[in-house]
Amino acid sequence: MSATPLPPILDLKRPAQRRPGARVVTVIAKRRISPNMIRLTVTAPELANVPAGCEGANCKILLPERGESRDAFAARLSAGQRPVTRTYTVRHWRPEVLEMDVDFVDHGDGGPASAFALRAEPGDFCGLAGPGPVKMSDFYADWYLVAADMSALPVAAAALEAMPRDAKGVAIFEVTEPGDRQEIDAPEGIEQHWLIQPDPHQPSTAQEALIRSLPWPEGRVQTCIAGESGVIKALRAFLHQEKGLDRGDTYISGYWKIGMVEDEHQQMKRRENA
Template sequence: MSRQQPRELTVINKTLVTPNMLRITFGGENIHTIPEDQESGYVKLIFPREDQKSLFRTYTIRYQRDNEIDIDFVLHEDGGPASTWAKNAQPNDTILVGGPGPKKLIEESADWQILVGDMTALPAMSVNLEKLPQDAKGYAIIEVISEDDIQALQHPSGIELKWVVNPHPGENSSFLVDQITSLPWPKGSVSVWAACEFASMRALRSFFKNDTNIEKENLYISSYWKLGSNEDQHKEVKRIDSEEMA
């Protein structure tokens, strides 16, 4: 999260994008404290608790307009505080929002690109696809919970979108790797952008580092969540994993 002090934003609207993804539009008098050009950057939603440390939950800015931002929430049956808050949010509700943090965009200089992620990464993947040059080539492998969660996305015609349905995200760590290994591998240099559940991330990282010749500067890979863990627990697991990889 940046040094910008958290600000109170107001719920303007909410829209069900697909059965398992809810979009909330935020605005209000403090919206201009968020700098321009922050799509795919992350913010921290802050949930104060009496006599306890506030909860922080990380989300991507999907769209940004002059006086509004959109944030997409994946809806889970056993939703945490953020998705539960989003389901119950009504216009004029307010919430503290910190950030934004840095954008993570795929390297464009390679001969082709591959983007891979689950629904938690779909907002950031969507922005990446929109910002790629129109002559970009490659694949985007997008894991969704159901066929009804497939969205129309703006993307270069040379990027093939491959939607794969997994009703139980996070339970099979090799699911996304299996999708990638089944694809033809074009010649030339490749850049990768990947984000998903922690165990799936580790499987992808192992594949890209050990079974391909991708240069380090062309590989961005991150875990956005961990099955069975809340964000605070996931953050600690990521810290330990990062130290082990150093």
């Protein structure tokens, strides 16, 4: 694969910003966008400093205790007491009306964030910290590879929607059932594949198998890949070791790991990166 020089396309750079501290936000809408995905729309006056174009950035959702009052929760945040916290992605941000959409995979009551999203109603509240930097902020490749499971579908969709309209490449999504397929405003030159994995807690090699079967392009390749850590480990080895992609051109991140809650997974990642 021949490399092409990086062109100075400064007008396609998306904003990067520091992660602001936690604010208390109010749920103003809830919608089930697919059988296994719930979208909450939140707002707060304190979101006025969130910049436009932050779709795809991580944010932290801080969860109140069941029955906790808004004042008590706000007091806990002000005192620096950290509630149960989970990492999510900004799916849409409408700065003109201070509305942010965050999509939650429906795990039932098995996880604290899923349980919160299931019972949330307009008027409920939670904490929101961030967002941090956008994961894919420059688009300069000849060809793009995007891959995600349900947990990473928001970041993948945001990257596709931010791409130049003449972008070419492949996007692979692994979802729980056919109804979880979403309409994404991707460039026409991005070929989409939707794979079905009915039990996401069983190891899957479907994304890797499909990516290995692709005819590898000439030119510079950029990736936006995220999902279960076992899948990510295999794809990272393929892309970096077998295909020799520059690490600066590859966003590839494990968002969760089978058998671990987020806190355990984050500790594992810190040990691996130490």
